Amino acid sequence: MKNSHDQADASLDGQLKPTRRRLLGWLVAGINLVVAGVVVGPVLGYVASPLRRKAKSEWVPVLDEAELPVGQTREASFVLRIRDGFAETDQKYSVFLHRTPDRVMAFDPACTHLGCRVKWMGDKDRYFCPCHGGVFNADGKVVSGPPPKPLEEYPVKVEDGRIWIQKKV
């Protein structure tokens, strides 16, 4: 196919055969592509680096077992030393603990809708999300509102009289 360049400039470099012209044109395009790729490729990989990070799990004690009677829900907080990108920080977290007659449940306070922190209202026996009206019961099940899933549960163990949860960091 002939484009307007081939025709318009033919008089300027009559020495060059059209095929040769086109070949050189393709070579220029190819070189530019390689040059751009050399910069863009590595930068994309660099930007995507967080996709490769593997989370570790850690057990942390969060509360004395004696402080959580059966049927109760409590908020506990704990501190984990985490790597936050370039920074090492002592990050404070909260967790909701609930004891049923046969076990202890631990819930991540992040609403499963879009991540606002739910609040436990003991008098209503419900968790309320301040954002879009999500409501959960003491077992973390959705009662009303938009959240699609129950509150996320952490693995729990009771050891040495303390409640431990396993958190991914």
Added chain:
Amino acid sequence: MPTILTPEEPTVRPVPEPKPEERLRRDRPSLGDWLDLRLGWWGFVRKNLDEPMPPGVGWWQTLGNLLLTLLVFQFVTGFALAMYYSPSPTDAYRSVKHITEEVTLGSFVRGLHVWGSTVIVIVTVLHILRVFFWGSYKKPRELTWVVGVIIFNLILAFSFTGYLLPWDQKAYWATVVGTRIAGTVPVLGHALMLLIRGGEEVGALTLTRFYASHVMLLPALLMVFTGLHLYLVRRHHIAGPVLPQKGRPTPFYPVQLFKDAVVVLGGMGIVVYLALAFPPALEAMADPSGTDFAPRPEWYFLGLYELLKIMPAGYEVVATLVIPGGISLGMLLLPWLDRSPSRHPARRQWIIVLGTAIILLIAIMTLKGILETPPPGHGSGHAGLPVTLDRPLA
């Protein structure tokens, strides 16, 4: 197409300008000539000042120029802010506090930037509405419109990334929710969220990512697309009123440029007033462990926020992706959806009705969001909860 346009015949004929070659031959050219012979810019300036304005063009066509001016101001105040700002979770909050409380005129400069962003969003919407109702997106201006839609999305991206930078409670939690929205995209959602956040949680890497985008990537893109937009606006000339009016076109300078200047003055006046009367606030520093903060986004995202409230469980992707994505796509494709050759609203009723309905719905949802969301400063505590508690507990 008319070439030289003068509103009326001048009484004194101007001396014709000497041709460049003649001026070049002069022994002692004036500095202006010397520069012009090298830069060749005077012809460009002249061409733009003489740009024909069809009769009926007036105040509605000043909004684009106002946007341009406001954007330049954002760039200047943003540069100033960046000099005292530090994008890390330990320092960001402190540096913004320092700007607001200690730097000379810091609160004012920050106020200009914060209020400027809000005014830009409003003026952009007005500009879009005027182009929509005038039908100016039609052939041959389709790409002017498409580039405009891209610019609009860039502006929203500016506001989303900028909102996090002060690293206060409001900034942090709005970003937690905002980035989770990306996570609702089917299949790719989680990866997308990791890419935006730079990790599982909003943290140091989110801040540096948002900062780098806000001050490098987005300004560069905005400049490219704004330049393209202006080039296209000039290339196709202003469309004029829907029904051609009697009279001859007038040159851009001085009548339209004067109106532009008046509107720029008014717009800047509003931004300056807002910055002085409502200095920008800073809430408590971001606390990722806090459970007593009700996040709220920037006010123009509140319509989306309300939409999320009414979406039934399991359908959040409708509110986060389908509806906003559909509106964006519809905007992009508008020139091809509405194919009627006439720009007259009566000749393209369905798109006018549909467009107006969507605009009204967005306005109502935004208003509802504004009314139901507590004002800044009441952020901690039980903000938002009264609404929830009114509902019967199933």
